[in-house]
Amino acid sequence: MVPKSAQTTNPSWFTPKRLLGIFCVINLINYVDRGAIASNGVNGSLATCTDSGVCTSGTGIQGDFNLNNFQDGVLSSAFLVGLLIASPIFASLAKSHNPFRLIGVGLSVWTIAIAGCGSSFDFWSIAICRMLVGVGEASFISLAAPFIDDNAPAAQKTAWLATFYMCIPAGTALGYVYGGLVGSQFNWRVAFWGEAIFMLPFPILGFLIKPLQLKGFAPMESKQALTSNEANASENGADGMLVVDQAFIRGSR
Structure with a gap:
């Protein structure tokens, strides 16, 4: 999309x-x-010559x-x-x-x-x-x-x-x-x-x-921006999961 x-x-x-x-x-x-x-x-057309010797140029x-x-x-x-x-x-x-x-x-x-x-x-x-x-x-x-x-x-x-x-x-x-x-x-x-x-x-x-x-083809700038946003979202999501995991471990203690 x-x-x-x-x-x-x-x-x-x-x-x-x-x-x-x-x-x-x-x-x-x-x-x-x-x-x-x-x-x-x-x-x-090519040049031609008749039997009588009359030739036409090509x-x-x-x-x-x-x-x-x-x-x-x-x-x-x-x-x-x-x-x-x-x-x-x-x-x-x-x-x-x-x-x-x-x-x-x-x-x-x-x-x-x-x-x-x-x-x-x-x-x-x-x-x-x-x-x-x-x-x-x-x-x-x-x-x-x-x-x-x-x-x-x-x-x-x-x-x-x-x-x-x-x-x-x-x-x-x-x-x-x-x-x-x-x-x-x-x-x-x-x-x-x-x-x-x-x-x-x-x-x-x-x-x-x-x-x-x-339609359906994004400009290169938009594609690069989208890729960057997805990468940032992925990193933020990973950081969030790490915080939740750490909180869960502390609570279990």
């Missing part, structure tokens, strides 16, 4: 609908990236880095490596660190990694950046839903979570359009840099505004 001293009031910026809106936009950007990297404008990531089918498949799923490793780590850290700040850390990693994808120079550099994208996304994926469940009105929890998860197909579909347009009109690198710019305000907010606290 969380002690009363650990029950902090919500920060002034907070309203449940505002929190849902922020998380939905972040989730949408996450999945725009999933769609964008699979789009023809970003993923591209486009997108495949064309620039001359990727084979295996390497192209790795890029699309590399984020899962970071996601699977980092998700339980962030969930465990939430017991000792503020979960809202952890989301800020993860989104910072995500933003830097996405910018790195746009600045990559070969297959391995972009593959590593894609893995780090998964690491950054892990904090948000594992902690956002509990925040929504904590703060949604009791009768609307299911609807709010449904709204949050609707951003998955919506963001993926939007990503195909975004990647196709930006990749074909400008360059596939610009698509990644654009995603990083769109996400940048949210890690900044995660560090600058007063954080929320998940």
Whole structure:
């Protein structure tokens, strides 16, 4: 049970609908990236030559880095490596660190990694950046839903979570359009840099505004105070028992 001293009031910026809106936009950007990297404008195609000797240059990531089918498949799923490793780590850290700040850390990693994808120079550099994208996304994926469940009105929890998860197909579909347009009109690198710019305000907010606290998770200061109080109570209880025992012995004499 969380002690009363650990029950902090919500920060002034907070309203449940505002929190849902922020998380939905972040989730949408996450999945725009999933769609964008699979789009023809970003993923591209290899250079090809016909039997008559007419050749077309490669486009997108495949064309620039001359990727084979295996390497192209790795890029699309590399984020899962970071996601699977980092998700339980962030969930465990939430017991000792503020979960809202952890989301800020993860989104910072995500933003830097996405910018790195746009600045990559070969297959391995972009593959590593894609893995780090998964690491950054892990904090948000594992902690956002509990925040929504904590703060949604009791009768609307299911609807709010449904709204949050609707951003998955919506963001993926939007990503195909975004990647196709930006990749074909400008360059596939610009698509990644654009995603990083769109996400940048949210890690900044995660560090600058007063954080929320998940219900059932006491801040570290409160936990330390509670532990200290329990230790003092235990010592006082032991001293009291010693006094009673001594009085009993004297009385029996």
